[in-house]
Amino acid sequence: MKPRDRLRIAMQKSGRLTEPALELLNRCGLSFRQSRDKLFCFGEGEPVDLLLVRDDDIPGLIAQGVCDLGIVGRNVLNEYQLTAGLDAAPLSEWRPLGFGRCRLSIAVPQELDYQQPKQLAGTRIATSYPGLLGQWLRGHGIEAGVVTLAGSVEIAPRLGTADAICDLVQSGGTLVANQLREAEVLLESEAVLAGPQVLPTDERGDMIELLLKRLDGVIQVRE
Ligand code: PRP
Ligand code: ZN
Ligand code: MG
Structure with a gap:
């Protein structure tokens, strides 16, 4: 990876985290030149793009060193850590950001009289989070089929391709x-600031520390 003298933050292009993430960065004193439909936004005052x-x-981009930090849901970060494999660079949740709160849950058909996890044994569960679901199933000693789908997971039971789902x-x-x-x-998930476990040793490390300080100030004011 080529050394960079500007910090690079990855965030969701369009979705529920986009607006609040941009607003948070603005409140940290960062502003960006490009409009939002462009994939790269040049930082105006500070050397942060x-x-x-x-x-x-996002987690993979940080692990590869393409980006230094990312604003991403804890669910996405944790899923990456469970599925990325041992040679991927370990990531850290640097700060919880207090927006984009949601839960990763197992849901069952309304008419099912659900009482306890054991009832899921032998079922097929559709999810975009096979890592997190697999960990939970193992933790409860349950063997179930995991059907991995990229989206629209909630429709699977109606289609007959799964008995239950696990989604946000x-x-x-x-x-x-x-x-x-x-x-x-x-x-329990929310947007978090994710980064490498070890800060870069060049100027980017100092910039990250400065950004964290500002972030803590902004988060404190909001609480
Ligand atoms: C998310 C998530 C759920 C839904 C939950 O999907 O995967 O399907 O939102 O939100 P709700 O409880 O307020 O209804 P999203 O709309 O982001 O699309 P995706 O599944 O295609 O990523
Ligand atoms: Zn997504
Ligand atoms: Mg969805």
Whole structure:
């Protein structure tokens, strides 16, 4: 990886985290020149640029050193850490950011009388989070089939391709619309600042420390 003298932050190109993440960075004194439909935004005052990408790609970009920091859901970060493999650079959750709160939950058809995890044994569960779901199933000693889907997971039970699902729940609207209800909460999630476990030793390390200080100030004011 070529050395860089500007810090690069990855964030979601378009989605629920995009607006609040930009607003947070602005409140940290960062402003960017390009419009949001461009993938790269040049930082105006400070030597900090933005990369706008799919949220699922953010942990990998940090691990490869393409980006120094990322604003991403804890669910995406933790899933990456469980599935990336041993030679991937370890990442850290540097700060919880207090927005984009949601839960990763298992949901079952509304008509099912769900009482306990054991009932999931032998079922097929559709999810975009095979790592986190697999960890929970192992933790409960349950053997179930995991059907990995990239999106629209909630439709799987209606299609007959799964008996239950494991996906993010925010308002619960998507579950209701698909006649599902929450059975187990696997993870409480929110947007976090993610980065490498070890700070770069060049100027970027100093810039990250400065940014963290400002971030802590902004987060404190908001609380
Ligand atoms: C997310 C998530 C759920 C839904 C939950 O999907 O995967 O499907 O939002 O939100 P709710 O509880 O408020 O209904 P999103 O709309 O981001 O699309 P995706 O699944 O294609 O990523
Ligand atoms: Zn996504
Ligand atoms: Mg969805």
